[in-house]
Amino acid sequence: MSNVAKVNNNPFDIFVIGARKGFNIAINNLMPNVVMAYVISEILNLLGVMNLIGHVFAPLMGLLGLPGEAVTVLLTAWLSSSAGTGVAISLLTKGTLDPAQITILAPAIFLMGSQLQYMGRLLGVADVPKKYWPLLMLTSIFNSIIAMIVMRIIS
C-alpha cells in the first residue's frame, strides 16, 4: 500500500499517509501521555502538592503572567513535550490556566521540551562533546523564558 502511494503523486494518497502517521502518534504518544498527565495532576491535586507548588512559584511565574501551578507544565515538559502538553491541557480543563496562558506556555514547552531524551537521541548521536551539554541545556531554558516574555507581550 505504502509503496503504491509513494510511486504516484496523488495528493489524497499522500494525505492518507500523513494522517496515518498522525493516528499512530495520537495512539502511541499523545493518548498514553495525556492519560498519564491527567492522573499525575490528579494525584498532585489530592495530595495538596499542586496547591503548594502554586504558592511557592506564584511570584516567579507571576512575572510571566502565569499562575504558580504553571511551573508543573514546564518541569514536565523538560522530561517530555507530550507530557508537558498533557499537563497544560489538564490545567486548562480544570480552569487553572486560561487560553491566554496556554498561548504563553505553548512555545516554551517545545523550546525546552524532552531535553532528557534528546540528550541521548540528539547530543549523543551527533557527538556533541559532553562538556557543552549543560551550556546547550541552559540555552534551551533561556529560549523558553524569552519565548514566554515575548508571548506575554504579543498575546
Added chain:
Amino acid sequence: MTDTRLSEDKPAAEAEEWKVGKGAYIALIAVILMFSGAFLKVDGKAWLGAFDFTTLGGSFGTMKNPATDTFVGAGGLSAKAGFLFALSLVPTVMLALGLLEIFTHYGAIRAAHKLLTPLLKPILGIPGHTGLALITDLQSTDAGAALSKELYDSKRITRKDVVIMGAWQYSGAGLINNYFSIGSAMFASLTLPVIIPLLLMFVLKFVGAVFVRFMLSTVYKKDFENE
C-alpha cells in the same frame, strides 16, 4: 508494555533463583492497598485517594451545558477525563500530519533549505552546507542528529560547528513535527494564529545558537584554538 516486560523478564528469572527482596514485599503491599479500595473515600482524608485505583480512574465529564459541551463533557476527572480528551484530539493530529505530508511532498522543506542556507554563515558562523542537517532537524530530531554526525565524521565541519549546530537542533528539537503533532492539542485554545508561536520558536532557535556561538568564542575560546 506490561506484556513485553513480562516476557523479557522471564528468561532471567528462570536462569537465577527467584529473588524476593524487601522492595518486592513493599510493592505487593502497595498493589494490594491500591486495588483493595481501602483508601476509597476515607472520611476527612481525601488525600488518601491518591493511592486508590478507583479514585485515580476518575470520572467522565457530563453534559452540563449540551449547547457547548462536546462528547468530552465538563467536569471530568483523572484517567477517564484524560482519555476522552485525548480522543478528541486525534482528528486534529491526523489532519495536521496529513497536510504536513502533502506540503513536504511538494518540496516545502527543500524550499526552506534553499532560503536558509545563505543565512547560516553570517548568523551562526557555520558553513552553508550544514543547512540540510538543520532543516532536517525541524522534521526529525534523529535524522538531523545523524546528518550532523556525518558532516563531522567526513571532516566537513569542525568540533565548534557541531556544538553550534547542536544548540540550534537541541532547543525545540523536531520543531515542526512536534508542534503539529503534539502541540496541536493546544491549537484550539491559542489566542494567536497557530503560526506565530512556530515562527517565534524558529527565531529563538537562532537566538540560542548565536548565544552559544558567542560563549564558545569567549568563555570556551581556549578549547578551539587549534581549529
